[in-house]
Amino acid sequence: MISRRDYLRLCVAVGAGSVLAPSRLWANEKSTALITRPIPSSGEPLPVxxxxxxxxxxxxxxxxxxxxxxxxxxxxxxxxxxxxxxxPSYGASEAVAGKIVSDLGIRDKVFWATKLNVAGYGGGAADVARAKAQIEASFKAIDKPVIDLIQVHNLGDLPTQLPLLKALRDEKRIRYMGVTTTFPRQYEYLEKVMRNEPLDFIGVDYAIDNRVMEERILPLAADRGIAVLVYAPFGRTRLWSLVKGHDVPDWAGELDIRSWGQFFLKFVLSHPAVTCATPATSRPKNMVDNMGAAFGELPDAAMRKRMAEYIQSL
Structure with a gap:
């Protein structure tokens, strides 16, 4: 087993300076099928x-x-x-990404998931107008007549914002709608919304050292047929600090794991309620590494327990 740093270095070397290193570096030849999960409300498969x-x-x-x-x-x-x-709250990300996918000619290959986060909590005409303006700005950024998914960011002002998304879905301007939160104080409210609203998706924080979602939110998502996007599967930077100086255990190779990043991701992806994990990165070699977790075997219950206990021991 090699370290993440050495693994990524190898990817770049074999790729002759390109990020497009051969797939055998990040998935066994016997297990090269991309892992996908269906969106419960439609059955559409998404890469994990x-x-x-x-x-x-x-x-x-x-x-x-x-x-x-x-x-x-x-x-x-x-x-x-x-x-x-x-x-929209991620600085220039949405606008820049829209231009990038257009320049690369991959707009129709990207499942575009953005958010609505004009949370005035007043419900007045001004709040509705600002929310509509933000939605139209997202359409302009991606330059497509239909956006795949818009979610209300951090459960902000749902009485104002959620009806707008319902209307857009009914008009077929968006394909799916949902809500997100990464704040523990909002988890109880999230459960209520999941029970009472026709959501296609939720977006939540979940990691091998942050497993609160397993108690109620993920089982409820499975019961209600709601897709789950996982944010912060690396605990933002928390897990990287924890494993610094430690090698990935040899037994992780049983799951085609080549790095700590794949270790963390495969744990998250092995929960059956999880649809897709979306770690942020600005480095091509990290994207290569992350995609490696979408191939090969996923841990079963016994292996999940072993992985979690190993991280707890560090």
Whole structure:
């Protein structure tokens, strides 16, 4: 088993300087089928690993040089990935990503998931107008007549914003609608919304060291037929700090795991209620590595327990 750093270095070396390294580096030849999960409300399959656009992606999007982000998109799409998660609040991410997918000619290969986050909590005409304006700005950014998914960001002002998404879905301007939160104080409210609203998706935080979602939210999503996007599967930077100086255990090779990133992702993806994880990155080699988790075996219950206990022991 090699470290994530050495593995990524190998990807670049074998690729002769390109991010498009051969698939055998990140999946056994016997297990090269891309893992997908169906969206419960439609049955449409989605690749289980996608791309988020907060954090470092957002920082690079706001710079003068976005070439690396073009390579990130290429690395994802060339490996069968499609899900891109963004939000108007992520700085320049949405607008820059819209231009990138247009320039690369991959607009129709990307499952575009954005958010609505004009939360005035007043419900007045001004709030509705601002929300509609933000939605139209998202349509302009992607330059498509239909957006795949819009979610209300962090459960903001649902009485104002959720009806707008319902109307857009009815008009077939968006294909799916949902809500998100990564705030523990909102989990109880999220459950209520999941029980009472016709959601296609939720977006939540979930990681091998952050398993609160397993208690109620993920089982409820399965029961209600709601797709789940996982944010922060690396605990943002928390898990990287935890495993610094530690090698990936040899037994992880049983699951075609080549790096810590794949270790963390495969744990998250092995929960049957999870549809797709969207870690953010601005580095093509990390996108290559992340996509490796969408191939090969996923852990069963016994292996999940072993993985979680190993992380707890560090």
């Amino acid at each position: 690993v996608g791309l988020g656009s907060s954090a470092t992606f957002s920082s690079v999007a706001g710079s003068d040089d976005v070439q690396a982000l073009k390579q990130v998109f290429t690395a994802m799409v060339d490996r069968g990935g499609s899900v891109f998660d963004t939000a």
